[in-house]
Amino acid sequence: MSSMCSSRISNRFRPNAIVNGGWDDARATFYGDMTGAATMKGACGYGDLFQQGYGLETAALSTALFNNGEACGACFEIMCVNDPKWCLPGTIRITATNFCPPNYTKTVGVWCNPPQKHFDLSMPMFLKIAQYRAGVVPVKFRRVLCAKQGGVKFEISGNPYWNIVLVYNVGGVGDVTDVKIKGSGNWIQMVRDWGQKWKTGSVLTGQSLSFQVTTSNGKMLQFDNVADPSWQFGKTYDGRKNF
Structure with a gap:
């Protein structure tokens, strides 16, 4: 150069x-x-x-x-x-x-x-x-590093028997390598569906939703009660903090 x-x-x-x-x-x-x-x-x-x-x-x-x-x-x-x-x-x-x-x-x-x-x-x-x-x-x-405004966002789609969550607006290194979701029970491992969409077959309707998101540098953030029990499919919820 x-x-x-x-x-x-x-x-x-x-x-x-x-x-x-x-x-x-x-x-x-x-x-x-x-x-x-x-x-x-x-x-x-x-x-x-x-x-x-x-x-x-x-x-x-x-x-x-x-x-x-x-x-x-x-x-x-x-x-x-x-x-x-x-x-x-x-x-x-x-x-x-x-x-x-x-x-x-x-x-x-x-x-x-x-x-x-x-x-x-x-x-x-x-x-x-x-x-x-x-x-x-x-x-x-x-x-x-990615400079993003606002919190990490979680867009929820699917149906009562399975959920797909798009994780976006991720700061820091930006690329997500692991996502876990929790309703009223224990943490559930999600799997990559495609791109930055993550899925689980667990029934979580009527429960508040929390997430653990890990990026490629190993940093994990926990987002508690991102969506309240009345959350709906097709809606996006703000994690209120970022990497």
């Missing part, structure tokens, strides 16, 4: 905002248009990214980075490098909210195929680091 890039990196960001200090190589493209409508929902289980606080600062990750959904919620700092014709100065920070699927019918220009590391950005975020006509650019990236 050039001395100019190194200076820009070290002067702009505090070390305590970095999950790991090493920069790695990847490529970046964009999908959708300036509205970001195409980036909503997706393989991590999130819904309306504007309502959920992620906005357009998001990306779909290639197979090598997505890690079967375990990377959902992780945050990355990205900058365009080694292409002076198309790169723009500065960096962006995004949250992983989707999956960029591989295409094994092609062997050229398929950036999301393993083992390539790739970020498919929203168009507004891509245009912050590269010109539109570039299409695809080389980038440097690293994991950073």
